[in-house]
Amino acid sequence: MKWFDPKAGVGVIAWGDGEPDAxxxxxxxxxxxxxxxxxxxxxxTLDVIKDSQGVWAANVRRTGxxxxxxxxx
Numbered sequence: 001m002k003w004f005d006p007k008a009g010v011g012v013i014a015w016g017d018g019e020p021d022a023x024x025x026x027x028x029x030x031x032x033x034x035x036x037x038x039x040x041x042x043x044x045t046l047d048v049i050k051d052s053q054g055v056w057a058a059n060v061r062r063t064g065x066x067x068x069x070x071x072x073x
Contacts, residue, residue, distance in 0.1 A: 004038045011038060013057050015048060022048055024057035032066035 004011030
């Protein structure tokens with residue numbers, strides 16, 4: 001996770017060596033502890049969608065624990 005601004009409802013994920021960053025919206029983040037937000041330093045897995053508009057993140061999942069110590073689904 002490069003950065004995420006919950007107030008703006010958008011973030012950016014640096015996802016690959018030399019690949020363009022992927023834009024991420026809260027709807028693409030798998031729900032964890034009733035929240036669809038991320039912290040800039042969190043490690044995530046994601047599906048990448050490339051189209052004529054750019055590079056988008058989908059199915060974003062935390063690789064570390066959520067609140068309560070469980071991992072996101």
